[in-house]
Amino acid sequence: MLQLHFAPNTISIAVAIALNEGNVHYEPIQVDFPNAEQTKPAYHKINPKGRVPVLTTPQGRITETGAILDYLCATAVPELMPADAFQAARARELTHYLASTMHVNHAHKMRGHRWADKESSLEDMKAKVPETMAASAAYVETLIDGPFILGDTVTFADCYLFIVTRWLPGDGVDIDAYPRLRAHHDAMEKRHSVKRAYADGMLTT
Amino acid sequence: MLQLHFAPNTISIAVAIALNEGNVHYEPIQVDFPNAEQTKPAYHKINPKGRVPVLTTPQGRITETGAILDYLCATAVPELMPADAFQAARARELTHYLASTMHVNHAHKMRGHRWADKESSLEDMKAKVPETMAASAAYVETLIDGPFILGDTVTFADCYLFIVTRWLPGDGVDIDAYPRLRAHHDAMEKRHSVKRAYADGMLTT
Numbered sequence: 001m002l003q004l005h006f007a008p009n010t011i012s013i014a015v016a017i018a019l020n021e022g023n024v025h026y027e028p029i030q031v032d033f034p035n036a037e038q039t040k041p042a043y044h045k046i047n048p049k050g051r052v053p054v055l056t057t058p059q060g061r062i063t064e065t066g067a068i069l070d071y072l073c074a075t076a077v078p079e080l081m082p083a084d085a086f087q088a089a090r091a092r093e094l095t096h097y098l099a100s101t102m103h104v105n106h107a108h109k110m111r112g113h114r115w116a117d118k119e120s121s122l123e124d125m126k127a128k129v130p131e132t133m134a135a136s137a138a139y140v141e142t143l144i145d146g147p148f149i150l151g152d153t154v155t156f157a158d159c160y161l162f163i164v165t166r167w168l169p170g171d172g173v174d175i176d177a178y179p180r181l182r183a184h185h186d187a188m189e190k191r192h193s194v195k196r197a198y199a200d201g202m203l204t205t
Numbered sequence: 206m207l208q209l210h211f212a213p214n215t216i217s218i219a220v221a222i223a224l225n226e227g228n229v230h231y232e233p234i235q236v237d238f239p240n241a242e243q244t245k246p247a248y249h250k251i252n253p254k255g256r257v258p259v260l261t262t263p264q265g266r267i268t269e270t271g272a273i274l275d276y277l278c279a280t281a282v283p284e285l286m287p288a289d290a291f292q293a294a295r296a297r298e299l300t301h302y303l304a305s306t307m308h309v310n311h312a313h314k315m316r317g318h319r320w321a322d323k324e325s326s327l328e329d330m331k332a333k334v335p336e337t338m339a340a341s342a343a344y345v346e347t348l349i350d351g352p353f354i355l356g357d358t359v360t361f362a363d364c365y366l367f368i369v370t371r372w373l374p375g376d377g378v379d380i381d382a383y384p385r386l387r388a389h390h391d392a393m394e395k396r397h398s399v400k401r402a403y404a405d406g407m408l409t410t
Contacts, residue, residue: 071293
């Protein structure tokens with residue numbers, strides 16, 4: 001059986017939602033972020049990067065949200081992958097942007113120590129997060145056909161986008177300024193996959 | 206015919222190498238980074254993010270290196286994608302890590318203004334790059350079966366890794382401290398795809 005190491009409200013919940021979309025039976029394992037379990041040697045044996053998600057498969061462990069989602073589409077939830085290569089590229093383009101730009105912008109609020117040492121630098125980074133996250137939201141807004149990214153059908157990329165846009169209010173960005181992001185969020189909230197993530201305590205309001 | 210917007214020595218050359226691996230005929234279009242063409246309105250019509258690569262296909266444009274490489278495997282260079290889903294996941298896990306962590310570490314040297322405003326912050330970020338890039342190199346070293354990432358067969362992820370590891374010396378990291386990265390680099394340098402990238406002026410020593 002698949003295992004998923006997760007922490008509530010983090011990007012790892014995109015994987016849980018994708019699994020829920022396919023009603024895939026799996027074992028969830030919560031990593032205790034409040035007690036910094038992800039920084040301890042025991043967890044580093046599972047993921048030396050000290051992050052979530054980790055998907056444990058019969059063949060071994062996979063990290064990186066985008067790679068895990070692609071694997072799930074190939075093995076367990078094929079309905080989340082567009083059949084057309086160009087539409088699949090659009091979905092992957094968005095998840096790569098979310099991973100390498102928008103999530104990185106977000107991380108400069110609380111994880112600035114990854115890239116700088118001085119307290120003044122960390123404060124400077126933190127102050128810029130509302131600006132960079134608003135710019136990312138404005139860009140992503142242009143990529144959504146509506147209500148989901150590619151129109152009426154949910155893809156793996158929607159699971160990813162839903163989690164990232166949930167961070168906007170905490171990053172000082174009003175999601176109501178982006179009508180397509182707002183509609184995307186609301187459409188995702190109605191899905192059984194997301195409702196189950198709330199019921200499982202993986203998402204908290 | 207496919208078009209590729211590129212700039213020499215940037216991550217866009219991973220796409221050129223993948224195209225060369227399949228001997229795919231395409232039109233290369235150089236973006237004039239020295240004159241900041243990527244920041245101008247004309248280029249923003251091609252890519253509002255002001256980055257390279259952009260692959261122009263008969264169906265439209267694709268950005269984000271990982272998404273483009275996946276698209277090329279699906280349409281033009283299938284030999285670069287592992288047939289086994291778990292091995293494909295290993296290759297994608299690495300490209301996601303390179304995009305969202307190692308390339309981001311590298312970007313804090315010259316592009317710190319993306320995430321902070323004060324000159325002191327930018328200097329602080331720049332000073333930390335040798336440390337973060339060395340940590341990334343040490344981690345990636347553990348993922349390589351050798352000589353290529355998954356053993357004897359080149360994948361799309363090798364094209365990506367080759368470009369990122371070329372940045373190590375400039376970032377103050379000695380690649381010789383990582384025997385698998387060194388062997389990977391040397392094995393890639395011998396391939397016709399990389400030799401052609403040099404011959405085309407896309408890579409400079």
